[in-house]
Amino acid sequence: MTATIRIVGVHKRYGARRVLEDVSLEVGQGKRLGLIGPAASGKSVLCKLVCGLEAPDRGTVEVLGQPIVGKREVELGDLRRRIGMLFQNYALFDFLTVEQNVAFPLEQRGGMTAEEIAVRVAERLRAVGLAGSEHKLTGELSGGMKKRVGIARATVADAELVIYDEPSAGLDPVTTQKIYDLLAADQVRTGASVLAVSSDVVALAKFVDEIAFLYRGQIVYRGPAATIADAESALVRQFVRGELEGPLDQGPAKTADDGPTRSPESRR
């Protein structure tokens, strides 16, 4: 099977703080992979590595069949046009209205008339429940509304790979379910590969095929989404069930002086 994302032996650190350590991960073509893990475990950094917004210190990253490590910004342009990304903090352009934000990827990509773009943008905004908010500036929106604008922007161009960083953060349970239904329908329609990061494991598990658990910069588990709550790993079970007692250590991230990271299970 062709892999849309292939990450091999990636290391990333910021100063003395080690964020990713020897991470390897694959997402097959047309597959949906969920990524979970405690706060500051490196999930968002991994998403940015895939989009080429961050460069690894070591290791290789291949996206849509192209190696991206060491490439210049200008060389990543064509690849990035094939990727849709929802940022954790929305990353909406505050100098544009809601409608202009969603239309932006299509306008920059070219090949569509203004009318075609307007129709596509209106359809996306209806789908995320924001019809009527077209002319608002992003500063006038609530966090949940911003998240939905971000989803509309990430999906408007029918990208081959879509990365969702916390698609349900700030949304109520009903809207969360609606959004995941929309994302699933979109994925079926376009056949895109999906990498989704979320803290809402229950909702995420209904959307993705598999879930990987990132803990202290390492992928310590990967398995079917449907059975994640009963995973063999005690670490994953504790995280998914939200139990206070267990091997999960939510302390500060490792520094370079701490030696190699080992999961609590591997220490036993």
Place this chain on the structure above:
Amino acid sequence: MIGEKTIANIGGGAVSIAQHVGGIVVLTGQVLRALIPPRIDGRELVKNLHKMGNRSVPIVALTALFAGGLMMLQSGPFVKKLGATGLAGWAAGYAVLREIGPILIALMFSGRVGANNTAELSTMTVTEQLDGLRALAIDPVKFLVVPRVIAMMVMLVALTVIGDLVALVGATVVGSALLEIDASTMYHSFADNLKPYDFLHGISKSVAFGAAIAMSSCYFGVTVRGGAVGVGRAVNAAVVAAAVSIMLLDFFITYLAG
């Protein structure tokens, strides 16, 4: 005796300044490279020209009016005492066109437009909007920095021209209202003694000041780290860097051009 800590602080400060200067040089290179071929987002450019230029006219005009008047107040009594009222306009005009006009307007522009530009860009940086642009295969330097640099350079020159004219009017008003030097004497003093070179000398300074304000404000905006506190620090650093650059450039341009 200078302690180790003092030496370390001085060294650290020097390294930090060198890093910032290097960063500004690199960004300047990126801006120049983005201009070949010159494809600039017209909407962004027009928006910035209006915001940075048109809206600065009242404050620049007010500053220039009083600066011109002040030059007249300082020089007027002496030329009157010496009976050389025909040189009153020249004294005020020479100082305004070559020195006071460009430098005061640049400092005003830095405080109003440069600081605002740094605040805007740094807020966009900390809210990941620059990453958002990159994710959409748009170069933030080409899309955001280049139009701002061009707008600041063009508009500072335009504002300096307006400011020079208003300052000469201010000098004339003060000369006739407070020092009893009539307007026609002032006009002839300007026309007979001031040369086009005096005006161009000031304008060449404003081109350099515009570049310095634009590059420092954009550099500190796109390299900010650390949320709202970082935005404050970036604005502060940009204003200080612009002011120091203006003084240094003014000295060297005056020294070299005479």
